[in-house]
Amino acid sequence: MGxxxxxxxxxxxGDEACAEGAIAAGCTLFAGYPITPQSEIAEHISVRxxxxxxxxxxxxxxxxxxxxVLGGAWGGAKAMTATSGPxxxxxxxxxxxxxxxxxxxxxxxIQRGGPSTGLPTLVGQADMMQARWxxxxxxxxxxxxxxxxxxxxxxxxxxxxxxxxxRLPVLVMSDEVVGHMYERVDIDPDKIEVVxxxxxxxxxxxFQLYKPGPNLVxxxxxxxxxxxxxxxxxxxxxxxxxxxxxxxxQHQLVVRLKEKIAAxxxxxxxxxxxxxxxxxxxxxxxxxxxxxxxxxxxxxRDKGLKVGMLRxxxxxxxxxxxxxxxxxxxxxxxxxxINLGQIxxxxxxxxxxxxxxxxxxxxxxxxxxxxVILEAIEEVFAHAG
Amino acid sequence: MPVKSKSLPTPELLNDARxxxxxxxxxxxxxxxxxxxxxxxxxxxxxxYALDEMxxxxxxxxxxxxIGCTGRAAGYLNLDSYHTTHGRAIAFATGLAVVRPxxxxxxxxxxxxxxxxxxxxxxxxxxxxxxxxxxxxxxxxYGMTGGxxxxxxxxxxxxxxxxxxxxxxxxNLPYLAASCGAVYVARWTSLDARxxxxxxIEALKRPGFSxxxxxxxxxTNYGRRNKIGDGLDELRYYQENTVIRHGSxxxxxxxxxxxxxxxxxxVDEPRPTYLDLYNELVVEKxxxxxxxxxxxxx
Numbered sequence: 001m002g003x004x005x006x007x008x009x010x011x012x013x014g015d016e017a018c019a020e021g022a023i024a025a026g027c028t029l030f031a032g033y034p035i036t037p038q039s040e041i042a043e044h045i046s047v048r049x050x051x052x053x054x055x056x057x058x059x060x061x062x063x064x065x066x067x068x069v070l071g072g073a074w075g076g077a078k079a080m081t082a083t084s085g086p087x088x089x090x091x092x093x094x095x096x097x098x099x100x101x102x103x104x105x106x107x108x109x110i111q112r113g114g115p116s117t118g119l120p121t122l123v124g125q126a127d128m129m130q131a132r133w134x135x136x137x138x139x140x141x142x143x144x145x146x147x148x149x150x151x152x153x154x155x156x157x158x159x160x161x162x163x164x165x166x167r168l169p170v171l172v173m174s175d176e177v178v179g180h181m182y183e184r185v186d187i188d189p190d191k192i193e194v195v196x197x198x199x200x201x202x203x204x205x206x207f208q209l210y211k212p213g214p215n216l217v218x219x220x221x222x223x224x225x226x227x228x229x230x231x232x233x234x235x236x237x238x239x240x241x242x243x244x245x246x247x248x249x250q251h252q253l254v255v256r257l258k259e260k261i262a263a264x265x266x267x268x269x270x271x272x273x274x275x276x277x278x279x280x281x282x283x284x285x286x287x288x289x290x291x292x293x294x295x296x297x298x299x300x301r302d303k304g305l306k307v308g309m310l311r312x313x314x315x316x317x318x319x320x321x322x323x324x325x326x327x328x329x330x331x332x333x334x335x336x337x338i339n340l341g342q343i344x345x346x347x348x349x350x351x352x353x354x355x356x357x358x359x360x361x362x363x364x365x366x367x368x369x370x371x372v373i374l375e376a377i378e379e380v381f382a383h384a385g
Numbered sequence: 386m387p388v389k390s391k392s393l394p395t396p397e398l399l400n401d402a403r404x405x406x407x408x409x410x411x412x413x414x415x416x417x418x419x420x421x422x423x424x425x426x427x428x429x430x431x432x433x434y435a436l437d438e439m440x441x442x443x444x445x446x447x448x449x450x451x452i453g454c455t456g457r458a459a460g461y462l463n464l465d466s467y468h469t470t471h472g473r474a475i476a477f478a479t480g481l482a483v484v485r486p487x488x489x490x491x492x493x494x495x496x497x498x499x500x501x502x503x504x505x506x507x508x509x510x511x512x513x514x515x516x517x518x519x520x521x522x523x524x525x526x527y528g529m530t531g532g533x534x535x536x537x538x539x540x541x542x543x544x545x546x547x548x549x550x551x552x553x554x555x556x557n558l559p560y561l562a563a564s565c566g567a568v569y570v571a572r573w574t575s576l577d578a579r580x581x582x583x584x585x586i587e588a589l590k591r592p593g594f595s596x597x598x599x600x601x602x603x604x605t606n607y608g609r610r611n612k613i614g615d616g617l618d619e620l621r622y623y624q625e626n627t628v629i630r631h632g633s634x635x636x637x638x639x640x641x642x643x644x645x646x647x648x649x650x651x652v653d654e655p656r657p658t659y660l661d662l663y664n665e666l667v668v669e670k671x672x673x674x675x676x677x678x679x680x681x682x683x
Contacts, residue, residue: 064476071480233468
């Protein structure tokens with residue numbers, strides 16, 4: 001049997017690190033469809049899964065890829081798929097099924113420039129709102145954004161854990177630059193925590209598939225053939241899982257799907273603060289843009305400007321409370337992202353005029369020039385007088 | 386084509402009458418939503434009788450369905466049952482089948498779900514020979530949404546979106562299934578309840594991708610718009626127009642109004658399943674330890 005956890009120090013790219021993270025977390029099924037710039041995930045995991053007793057299946061498209069992942073999850077497997085822009089659009093249908101049926105799994109999007117075929121080989125971060133709102137209907141979302149290969153490994157493990165804990169498909173919203181960049185990745189088995197699937201504590205007959213616990217998450221998930229005779233449906237359903245098509249059931253179910261994330265957001269949210277203690281201006285950013293912003297931060301500090309950075313590791317749920325409290329003590333926020341202004345809308349919504357919010361949009365194809373971010377920072381300082 | 390029947394007396398309901406296959410049904414979900422005269426009830430009964438004859442329980446089999454009238458079948462079966470998105474039942478079932486090869490996954494869905502929106506998944510699952518049985522209830526139209534024409538509507542037949550009669554060439558389902566590599570292909574009508582049950586048993590026993598088409602009346606939509614009459618009239622039409630030709634070339638099994646409908650078993654030919662080949666060409670060839678999921682396959 002091959003090694004599930006590849007302990008040691010490696011030189012690998014972000015895509016390969018995602019694949020290793022999945023295997024370390026116990027993934028035994030990967031279903032996917034080739035697309036640039038995620039193909040290295042599929043290629044790497046197609047080598048590794050058979051070594052550790054898993055199955056790699058290349059499906060006919062991204063629609064079936066996520067469908068097969070959901071099926072595999074109900075079969076008892078930890079399952080994952082990975083894609084990029086156009087494939088992410090195709091997955092929105094079954095992302096909704098995964099949300100509605102509360103199916104634990106992981107979906108990685110190595111973002112490239114869009115819309116449509118866009119820039120297949122070049123970077124973008126313009127799927128961030130699609131990650132939040134892409135499938136029809138209301139539901140809560142967890143989306144993690146790595147900034148390095150090391151973090152691609154760690155956040156993929158974490159995504160599997162969150163999927164099991166909160167019972168939903170968890171999104172890892174990486175990007176082409178992080179996906180293709182080669183860096184040192186340290187894998188220390190002692191530092192890897194894995195959450196296993198919670199099985200029902202009640203016997204068949206007493207167990208209700210969608211009866212939530214105190215944290216609003218259903219308690220226990222039986223696999224195919226466990227004797228629970230589950231009914232799993234994308235229709236609005238009651239706690240038994242049976243379709244009940246009326247306003248009352250819709251309210252109970254959909255509010256819970258949203259609230260199970262909102263109510264647990266303090267436990268879910270991870271951010272990293274750099275030099276924020278004395279900062280007058282804070283850069284709010286994520287993914288590869290956080291690394292470019294670090295350059296801008298250093299340039300600003302060299303000029304004596306008190307600038308800090310809030311790096312969003314969890315973009316969804318959005319770290320509202322943290323940004324809101326910062327808004328009370330800073331002059332403004334600068335939000336660089338490789339899109340025409342998506343997460344800046346959230347910052348603006350939360351800040352509510354308590355500070356200046358300045359977007360640093362970039363249409364994609366390459367990363368920001370740190371000088372452009374610095375310029376935006378200086379404008380905010382100038383604005384404050 | 387239209388055959389009018391005399392109205393029949395309503396049978397008296399028996400007190401305390403129970404469905405003999407109650408153990409396979411979610412009694413708390415009944416009555417079902419299907420129209421009287423529809424072949425879905427018969428098909429579902431045949432399936433439960435097939436399971437009973439094989440002594441299969443929920444430990445052996447689970448059901449996946451898509452969307453539409455037939456898509457609701459999963460919800461009435463007292464098995465692990467998964468009611469998925471429109472057209473994606475086979476894709477979902479593929480994931481389920483590769484991680485639980487010791488069990489049989491059965492997809493029960495309609496002609497629109499499986500062959501229009503889901504057509505791509507059908508041909509690829511058949512090509513891969515994934516271990517699953519697909520039962521297609523073909524009523525020649527989209528019943529749930531009000532009788533629109535679909536990928537199996539015969540030429541000239543009307544639907545709510547084919548007001549002048551359908552002019553698109555329909556799929557011949559046994560031919561499609563056979564050419565994609567299904568190991569077992571049969572077609573019956575819902576009139577042939579015993580043969581439907583027998584075909585289901587044969588399909589369920591075959592390792593790999595097996596397919597049974599069950600032609601069903603849709604008196605509410607298809608039958609009414611095409612002046613076939615009620616459900617019983619459509620069954621009578623089948624009685625008078627079907628011919629059994631086991632082993633015949635499925636390319637001659639196309640359905641044309643007023644012409645004979647060929648039924649029977651067209652293909653029964655084993656070949657290695659997806660996991661057989663994975664096991665042989667990936668796991669054993671490279672001397673990987675056999676994963677627990679690959680140790681047993683029905």
